[in-house]
Amino acid sequence: MQILFCDVDDLTKQYLSEHPAPNGVSYVICEKSLNDMDDDELGKYYDTTDIISTFVYSRLTGELLSKFKNLKMVSTRSTGYNNVDLDYCRAHNIKVANVVGYGEITVAEFAVGLLLNLTRNIEFSHQKLNRGIVNVDQDIGIDLHGKTVGVIGTGAIGRHFARLVHAFGCKVLAYDLYPNQALADEGTCEYTDVETIYKNADIISIHCPATKENYHMINKDTIAKMKDGVYIINTARGDLIDTVALYNALVSKKVKGAGLDVLEYEDIILKNTVESAPEQSKEYILYSLINQKLLQLNNVIVTPHIAFNSIDANYRILNTSMQHMMDFIDGKEIRSVA
């Protein structure tokens, strides 16, 4: 059996060197995305590849997959499979497995990191010190202990976040469309309605999926209902927050600080290019400006969508996806979406 690993970064290379192919299995390791290789580079693997191990950068379209004549399985090293043509895989009996639940703690810890960084001015004081500026009275922060934290969305990540801030001595108010009674029974949080969170929380952290219904759930009107000087943390998805409304609230100090691992149109910043724009729409130009302006505020910390990215989480992903492939090779049952 031959496994073709694409989108291979240094950490994955390291993992594969620590986990060499067992007898009867061979690895082909490609650093590039499958879409960035032409037939000259990839053609020699079209007939020999049994399994493709992929990260999100490769788009496994039906057209591309059809070139691999003996393909039996696709194993993603990520949650979700929106980069894989599932219809094609179903029609051609190609199993598709993805990794679920590798990074709840990882993202929750990062959200706490953003929160502490903001509330204690860690990054700002460091930046000033780098420029030789010391004015300790401007670096004064707040304790988390005793503060009220609103957690919106208590699924896999939100519930860990709730536990972590509870351990700091915060009072945790939670809101979810489907409250988790076990979490409430632990004494970690108290479920309430979202209006109560807006009214009472000193800190609000968002852990909901980006659905049509949740688009701009934090907006001018909801921010107006929040306490003056509230801190907002978002490690979920950019379009849960209306960036323009948040920017204005940060400037007016209605919102004291924001920790954002995700942004609307974040690819403008991440790719640092305008090529990613579907078109030079008015909206696109607006977000280019607003994201740049956000980055310049000293009460905001923006990180480039890295909350999931710890060595431990990456190893959990690699272990799970490797297990999927080895189980498949051994003829064991695997949970496949196709």
Ligand code: NAI
């Ligand atoms: P999950 O599906 O386990 O939990 C989401 C929770 O939100 C569910 O309990 C759901 O009932 C609740 N919910 C949905 N709409 C709601 C609303 N309007 N009000 C209140 N609750 C609502 O998801 P998980 O794994 O906890 O992920 C949360 C978010 O974190 C997702 O947006 C995900 O995309 C994002 N994420 C971000 C990462 C990063 O690196 N920044 C990495 C992984 C996930």
